[in-house]
Amino acid sequence: MKTYLVGGAVRDELLGLPVKDRDWVVTGATPDEMLQQGFKQVGADFPVFLHPDTREEYALARTERKQGRGYHGFTVYSAPDVTLEEDLRRRDLTINAMAKTTEGELVDPFGGREDVQARSLRHVSEAFAEDPLRILRTARFAARLQPLGFTVAEPTMALMRQMVKNGEVEHLVPERVWQEIQRALHENEPGTFFEVLRDxxxxxxxxxxxxxDDALSVALxxxxxxxNSEAETSPRFAALMSSLTPDEARNRAAQLKAPNDCQDLARLTTSLLPQIRAMTSYRAESLLEVLDEADVWRRADRFAELLQxxxxxxPDTEQKKLGWLESAQxxxxxxxxxxxxAQGYRGKDLGRAIRNERLRRISEL
Known part of the structure; x- marks a missing residue:
């Protein structure tokens, strides 16, 4: 029974980055032996255990074999005879397929350290093509590591293109696609994710x-x-959708099964942009219409994200209009x-009185 530090912790250490999570692979062991040592099993599809003290994840070495289309349809084999190299071979990129012994010796059967030095995202083996989710993961790693100079290796890009041509991407379910998009929106250079997908x-x-080209360049x-303003997910997604029509944005957000707050802000952004662009001067009526549609009276926090x-x-030439909106608000x-x-207004008359008073105050600015 041997234990190895694997994956991102080894990669980030070589890059001089802070190591956030430490994952381990165990060879030569059975689930019963892990349980006898105090580990708690948490993996449903394959044997993963939590260390009794550190709570770090320890997975028994395993192999995977493709049985169907999409990212489903894998059969997993985990047994004491699975070697470390066999476990590392199933991983996506060489920079993620390195390990370290408990003595600190690097185990690098697929040239991951060389690719770290070359700043190259390269697939480990042709098994990469069995899982279309790896296209999105590779794009996300490109977005994370772009500031360090990483790019997708041409052989890997060629393989990804072939996977797309073979229709593998069409078998991804919306929930997994959204999960990768959401993560990518918060990576170091999120635009790179979508550029890699385009390429x-x-x-x-x-x-x-x-x-x-026009829609993507404006969106990115x-x-x-x-x-750059360290926004939450919903403004990031709304910005991505901002070059689309309201119908396009609404339909795409729904098909991606984005969270309601993301769908809501994307809809609001794309529907209000034409109205704001159409403003040529400070008009209280036009400003109040925007504020009403944004429901700023009840959703002030959402309005702040909308302005963001x-x-x-x-464009810079229209930024003054946001100042008008903020002042009107x-x-x-x-x-x-x-x-x-208190002045006697009730019912519909009260609603009209509120609107008229708001108009008066905006007009007097």
């Missing part, structure tokens, strides 16, 4: 509305801008229904 042809399947410019997104989706938010009720 291998997968973007035409995953977000076909962005598979146009907005996304990179929002990323619009700030990156609008501050002026009109102070209208209190109770004050107008």
């Amino acid at each position: 291998c042809g997968a973007l035409a399947t995953i977000v076909p509305e962005l598979d146009r 410019s907005a996304l990179r801008c929002v990323h 997104t619009l700030n990156c989706a609008l 501050h002026a009109a938010t102070g209208v209190q229904a109770k004050d107008l009720m």
Whole structure:
């Protein structure tokens, strides 16, 4: 029975990056032997255990064999006779297929250290083609490591293109696609994720509305801008959708099964952008229409995220309009229904009185 540190911890250590998670592979052991040593089994599909003290994950060495299409359809074999090299061979990229012994010796059967030095994202073996999710994972690693100079190796890009051509990407379920997109939106250079998908042809399947040079360049410019403001997921996704029509954005967000807050902000951004672009001067009526549609009176936090997104989706020449909206919001938010009720307004008359008072305050700015 031997234990090895594997994957991202080894890679990040070689890169001089902080090691966040440490995963281990165990060879020559059975599940019963792990349980006898106090480990707690947590893996349902294959034997993964939590260390009794550190709570770090220890997985028994395993191999995988493809049985169907998509990222499902794998049969897993885990037994004491599976070697470390066999376990590492099933991994996606060479930089993730390295291990370290408990004595600190590097085990690198597939040239991962050389690819770290060359800043190259290269697949371990042709088994990469068995799992289309690896296309998205490779794009996400490119987004994470782009600031360090990493790019996708040409043989790997060629293999990804062939996988797309073979229709493998079409078998990915929306939940897994969204999971990778959400992670990618928060990587160091999120735009790279979508550029890699474009270059291998997968973007035409995953977000076909962005598979146009004009739409993608506008979307990535907005996304990179929002990323620099350390935004939450919903403004990032809304920025990505900002070059689409409202119908396109709404349909794509729904098909990706994005969370409701992401779908909501993407819909609001794409529907309000044309209205804001159409403003040629400070008009209280137009500003109030935008504020009403954004429901700023009840959703002030969402409106702040909307402004954050619009700030990156609008050109510099139109930024002053966001100032108009912010000023209008501050002026009109102070209208209190109770004050107008004290003046005798009720029912529909109260609603009209609130709107008129908001208009008056915005007009006086």
